[in-house]
Amino acid sequence: MTRQPMVAGNWKMNKLTGPAVELAAAVKRGVGTRTDVQVVLCPPFTALKVVAEVVARSPIRLGAQNMHWEAEGAFTGEISAAMLRDVGCEFVILGHSERRAGFQESDALVNRKVCAALQAGLTPIVCVGETLAEREAGQTWTVVTRQVRASLAELKPEQLRRTVIAYEPVWAIGTGRTATPAQAQEVQALIRAVLGELGDGATAQAIRILYGGSVKPANARDLFRQPDIDGGLIGGASLDAAAFLEIIGAACRE
Ligand code: 13P
Secondary structure, three states, X not given: OOOOOEEEEEOOOOOOHHHHHHHHHHHHHHHOOXXXXXXXXXXXHHHHHHHHHHHOOOOOEEEEOOOOOOOOOOOOOOOOHHHHHHOOOOEEEEOOHHHHHHOOOOHHHHHHHHHHHHHOOOEEEEEEOOOHHHHHOOOHHHHHHHHHHHHOOOOOHHHHHOOEEEEOOHHHOOOOOOOOHHHHHHHHHHXXXXXXXXXXXXXXXXXXXXXXXXXXXXXXXXXXXXXXXXXXXXXXXXXXXXXXXHHHHHOOXX
């Protein structure tokens, strides 16, 4: 089974429109016409439209970092899946640990968002991962299995196939403390096994599972060489075009 590797840049709450355009243009120049790695940029909501214009007619795809689960209505401050589609998004990051921890997003709520995204034709990038306390208590497998099962509850195999998973151990995010390739592979193989139970073996083999958490040019290649790591969800290093492009280069399957 060959899964197209993917590298997505999660810009988080960074970049005003001017610098966002510059960064997207630099990534576009570096990516050129390459399609061996799927490149996705996830700027903040306010920069989606300008970045969409920069990456139009390039292989680079656009994603958002969050959305609401309802289609429309009285939800002050929220953004719907249709609004994301309207400005050119094809992807949306859901259930990031910064939202689970800072905005009380439960697995059930993430599941509602995943269903809404799929229904609207967006590809969700669903984040899961344990905290340091959970890892040290030996709960990594329990926590990650629960997050995968509950966040993807009720999805049909066809919908599972359109979903991307990102394993992001919370203790590795923004800390410079990356999971070792073996640590990440171990959990990602477990995630694929859980996906097999939710769907079937062929579905599990088709789903891309990214690793996220302090991925840098220096460690990307060893991580991406692992059989169940299909690319990365990159935070800090995606804000620097040269570093991000190096990570993209590391994701191609030689
Ligand atoms: P860093 O790459 O900055 O650790 O962030 C990872 C992340 O949270 C991507 O979603």
